[in-house]
Amino acid sequence: MEHLPQDPRPWPVRRDTALQDTVLQTTLTHVTHRLNNARIAAYRHYPSGEAARIRAKARKREAIQDWGVLLDQAEEQITAHGGHVKRAATPEAVGAYVLEIARQHSVKRVIKSKSMVTEEVQLNAQLEAAGLDVRETDLGEYIIQLAHEKPSHILAPAAHKNRQQIQRLFVDTVADAGEEVSEDIQELTRFARNKLRQDFLSADMGITGGNFLVAETGTVVVITNEGNADMVTTMPRVLVSIIGIEKIVQDWDALEDIIQQPALSGVGQRLSSYTTIISGPRARESWEGPDEWHVVLLDNGRQNIHGGPYQDVLSCIRCGACLNVCPVFRQVGGHGYGSVYSGPIGTVLSPLLGGMDAFGELPSHLCTMCYACQEACPMDIPLPHEIISLRETAVSERRESATVRTQYRLWGQAWSTAAGYRRSVTAARLAQRLAIRRVGLAAGWLHTRTMPFVSSVTFLEDWAKKHRRGTS
């Protein structure tokens, strides 16, 4: 199994599919603008949230730097509280461990709250292949699970679908024979609530991701707005929390500063509707919570990023703010990236986790260098800088086509001298007449753009002419 699942369709196909999908275009524009405006307003009216963000960023960077010690501490604490810890290096290791626990407890039905890391390791496919019934319970994830699709947005996985499509999907997949399903959004939500409630009550195992892992006490924090993670952590007798090792924070001081940031930056709330804080399995005297709690700490390529030039990307809190401001994401949506991690963060993270062979085209083709993502990122991750750096890697590894490489080399040579530049202006004037826009490097570029008109006498030519006249 690959480290990171990849859409086999090439980028031009993914791009054109997205651009021709009018539902996606309408829905995505609406969702990203709404979330972005909410983020801006939330920080503006909440100065202490901004102060906490600055402290959180510094502490998070330190936590990543020191994660070896902190992960050991978290493991000790979880074990001391009666939990079990598994360090998993690969997607297969996660699947094997979860299946082993499921076998020990005769688990048949699994309920999950939304978790990008389980998308990364394709956990549902692994569990379903072994005969388990797995149900996503976040409304957006539920919708795309029924449609056999991947999330198109970190926070709003079904942002590419409209109510009519979802109504048809429910009728085709989960509605009982003759059961009416309305197109009204409120009714669609109520329908999903009723269906999922049965799954919650009958599940033997719950699986969550984790937004933060506090080393000091071995505490896992899970954030949702729907309350589904509360169901998952409260109802089933076995709970598995699967967490990327970069989710580590040092202590409760650090948690206090960072806990509000995903909601502030992601959806413009001061705190999500539900924050679940798990520090152990059910205490003997308590009557709610899982009898057994397992924490899987996933590496899957993260150790390779640590200590290198892209270490800052490990500070990401998966708020989705960079997606909402990105002009490329707003056009092509998450599926355009061909990776479960989309948007600017996915452009950097996907090739780092999944390799340049699979995802090397993302930094080259899916960024306009507008720097909006860097301004929006609450953790100040220098995403544009990292994208440039990945482009340099792509060039040094000669990943562009020979035609493109040759044209850029000739262009570079031409503009490296003043005389070469002047000759290029003359050449451009000629090319304009010959309608060269239909061939070579310019061909694709000029499909949707107008070539600037090259003046018959440029400023420099005019200046040189007048200068000669003045001195003669």
Next chain:
Amino acid sequence: MTDNSSAFSTQWQSLGGQAYPVATPNDWLPSLRAVLSTMIEPTTPAVVGFDNGQWPPGLPWNAICEEFGGVFYDMNSLYGESHLQAVRDLVTQAGVGITGAAWAAADTGTVALYATARTSLSASLLPPSHLILLKQSQIYETVTQGLKAVHASGSLPHLVKLISGPSMTADIEGQLVIGVHGPGHVACLIGDW
């Protein structure tokens, strides 16, 4: 109302919750009647509460609920035997869950619940309506102060839940819908006793 109480009420209401001040101990009865009259539905008459000994004393819960067609179950009465499944069955069918709170925070409009032997998380989660009985002295100015209290308590509760308004989603076309998996109707009665 203290500053923290009124700031909490404002924030909680902005999130879609309801907040009712209870001015004096004598006002608990009329306040409860007012809020429960909006919560109890004939199709789901069960009202489940888990009086952890820290609720306002001496209130006629059974009588108030019966007045609006409801049936009150004190989950403590189920405690002691094979109560886990019984409690779960009851809470699953209930229309209203009533809980206290460990603390609340004004700046984020947050109520914190701990899973202990005498408190309930599922009563705050499964029924479509959740009523929270909150003491003014339990309300901190910030959620940071509340989190410090969780940690400072010495023995960390194994499960802590922070509720900041009703359950909601915007997963279909970005349109906000209240009440997905958790309750859509959340109300706080805030006073002293």
